[in-house]
Amino acid sequence: MGSGRVPAQAVPDHAYAAAVAQRARAESWGDQPYGAVVVLDGAVVGLGPSRVVQRRDPDAHAEREAIGDALRRLGRADLAGAVLVGTSPPCSRCREAARRAGIRRALWGERLEPVDLDP
Numbered sequence: 001m002g003s004g005r006v007p008a009q010a011v012p013d014h015a016y017a018a019a020v021a022q023r024a025r026a027e028s029w030g031d032q033p034y035g036a037v038v039v040l041d042g043a044v045v046g047l048g049p050s051r052v053v054q055r056r057d058p059d060a061h062a063e064r065e066a067i068g069d070a071l072r073r074l075g076r077a078d079l080a081g082a083v084l085v086g087t088s089p090p091c092s093r094c095r096e097a098a099r100r101a102g103i104r105r106a107l108w109g110e111r112l113e114p115v116d117l118d119p
């Protein structure tokens with residue numbers, strides 16, 4: 001698995017738009033222009049605007065926020081089977097956070113470019 005290609009159809013059309021909406025939220029309070037969402041079974045289950053400035057937390061990247069939001073909403077300890085969709089490529093720390101949350105697939109940008117989550 002890992003780098004295996006999963007058909008893009010597995011991610012709903014509105015996933016990237018949802019990530020863009022999170023980027024707009026972050027920008028609305030003067031944060032870094034990044035947004036991400038977590039998609040599970042075709043539904044957006046986690047929202048991640050960047051909150052680095054808002055929370056004065058250097059780890060509050062959009063992807064980390066989306067993962068945390070999804071875990072809290074679902075009341076789960078992992079996000080196996082979920083897909084992380086972001087407006088930009090995730091940094092190394094966010095890729096690690098995704099792996100630790102059991103996420104095996106991540107995509108970024110309007111073209112849903114695949115992200116290699118392997119260390």
Ligand SMILES: [Zn+2]
Nearest residue numbers: 061090091094
């Ligand atoms: Zn990051």
